[in-house]
Amino acid sequence: MDRNWLRRLAILLPVIVTAMAVCGPLKAQSFETDLPRALLLDVQTGTVLFETGADESFEPASLTKIMTAEVLFHEISEGRVSPDQQFHVSEYAWRTGGAPSRSTAMFASVNSDIAVSDLMRGLVVPSGNDAAIVLAEGIAGTETAFSLAMNRRAHDIGLKASNFVNASGLEAADQRTTARDLARLAVHVIETYPDLYKVFAEPEFMWNKIRQRNRNPLLTLNIGADGFLTGYTEAAGFSLVGSAVLDGRRLIAVVSGAKTARDRDQEARKLLDWGLRSFEVRRLFSAGEVIGEALVFGGDKQVVTLVAPADIDVLALRNPDARLTARIVYDGPIAAPIAKGAAIGRLEVLSGSTRMFEAPLETGEAVEQGSLHRRAFDAVYEWATSAVRQAFERLI
Known part of the structure; x- marks a missing residue:
């Protein structure tokens, strides 16, 4: 068995739910209105x-x-x-x-x-x-x-x-x-x-x-x-x-x-x-900063880094206890070959259940097509895990 299988599965599970928390716990909105x-x-x-x-x-x-x-x-x-x-x-x-x-x-x-x-x-x-x-x-x-x-x-x-x-x-x-x-x-x-x-x-x-x-x-x-x-x-x-x-x-x-x-x-x-x-500008990520990884299918690398193509700024409550949640969303695994700078995902920033902002994410490096052995292994792996993804999607 591939020694990185558990690591690959750990990366895959966030892809199933299309979410990876990177900025802290949820915080409810502090404005209230009776309007529908x-x-x-x-x-x-x-x-x-x-x-x-x-x-x-x-x-x-x-x-x-x-x-x-x-x-x-x-x-x-x-x-x-x-x-x-x-x-x-x-x-x-x-x-x-x-x-x-x-x-x-x-x-x-x-x-x-x-x-x-x-x-x-x-x-x-x-x-x-x-x-x-x-x-x-x-x-x-x-x-x-x-x-x-x-x-x-x-x-x-x-x-x-x-x-x-x-x-x-x-x-x-x-x-x-x-x-x-x-x-x-x-x-x-x-x-x-x-x-x-x-x-x-x-x-x-x-x-x-x-x-x-x-x-x-x-x-x-x-x-x-x-x-x-x-x-x-x-x-x-x-x-x-x-x-x-x-x-x-x-x-x-x-x-x-x-x-x-x-x-x-x-x-x-x-x-x-x-x-x-009530708000101030917060910089979440700078241009070129690595934010996360995406799973690669059939490549010479198992993952590709995801970076911000430009500075990612959001407005956040001035309250020092106010926290945001961010998640990476992409449809994976991504099939190789992959060019550097390819737009394959996005970052969503949430306050409570409200999606406040989203920004595109790009690949931080190129990924070439892997060997025949690697592609064959990834094909079997994808087939074996597709049932897990489908079952998980039915649960959520």
């Missing part, structure tokens, strides 16, 4: 500071307009739409989303022509449903066609649980999203369109002699907030996506399911304030 859905994300490190119900599907309501804005910003950045371009206000847009609808509107006049730059402000500042529909029709011809573009862009961005059927967020069957998707979308908008994103911070907008304040309540709370939107449906309750910056750190907060607008606003503020003041 909430997520707080640090943009710079990608650390999830808090989440509850983050993958629960709900109706986005006017938060849909963030996706509408993304499509508009994308069209402008690609040169297919100009801010000076004029779009026509159809009767459908006016009646469905304008003054006759008694919903949030920029109060565009029917059969008028409005510059895209003004429609963009009408979309974001007063959360105008009429502006959303006019933009959709101007870009894609119909709101239905525009919704197809919204879903294509959502797929490209990496939204995994969202579906859009209109541009305004007015109630419609099958229009769904999650807090995690909205946070990902918010980060994308900020990082991809930094100049266009500034419209979200404009305090007011006037059209047709009607002055409206920005509907984002966080902008007036002196916490560094600079954008995004609110939403409401009877089924989903009151929701909000907000972004705030303090001392160069940007956080994205998503809350949903509040019973009142006041509850929504207070919980969003508390969440952002807690995140901005």
Whole structure:
């Protein structure tokens, strides 16, 4: 029997459960909320500071307009739409989303022509449903066609649980999203369109002699907030996506399911304030540092080291007793030959049961194909242990 069999099995078992603890015991989150859905994300490190119900599907309501804005910003950045371009206000847009609808509107006049730059402000500042529909029709011809573009862009961005059927967020069957998707979308908008994103911070907008304040309540709370939107449906309750910056750190907060607008606003503020003041940056691993090993199949080495391709920083609670858990995840054993620098795994960092952050891991050296004897032994070994893995997976 190979003298390293026990060592190989010890490496294999963590692979079965896809976890190897490297940073200490679990620690529960220290923020509490009664809201059913909430997520707080640090943009710079990608650390999830808090989440509850983050993958629960709900109706986005006017938060849909963030996706509408993304499509508009994308069209402008690609040169297919100009801010000076004029779009026509159809009767459908006016009646469905304008003054006759008694919903949030920029109060565009029917059969008028409005510059895209003004429609963009009408979309974001007063959360105008009429502006959303006019933009959709101007870009894609119909709101239905525009919704197809919204879903294509959502797929490209990496939204995994969202579906859009209109541009305004007015109630419609099958229009769904999650807090995690909205946070990902918010980060994308900020990082991809930094100049266009500034419209979200404009305090007011006037059209047709009607002055409206920005509907984002966080902008007036002196916490560094600079954008995004609110939403409401009877089924989903009151929701909000907000972004705030303090001392160069940007956080994205998503809350949903509040019973009142006041509850929504207070919980969003508390969440952002807690995140901005309660955390510090911790370096877990430096670039090139060996973090662990992965089992190799059919190679001239039995294991390959896994290293961090870049510094791995996370935000952790300033509490000196706060501890994190990290685990290496990969699908092994890895078949040789293996090139140096191959991306074959990832590091997941957890606080309690919350996955705060993940980073790619690369091989620290090359592994050549082993001898015929080694490959034959590994084939028998893999066959013999596959039953153990399958039995263990059924238990967990």
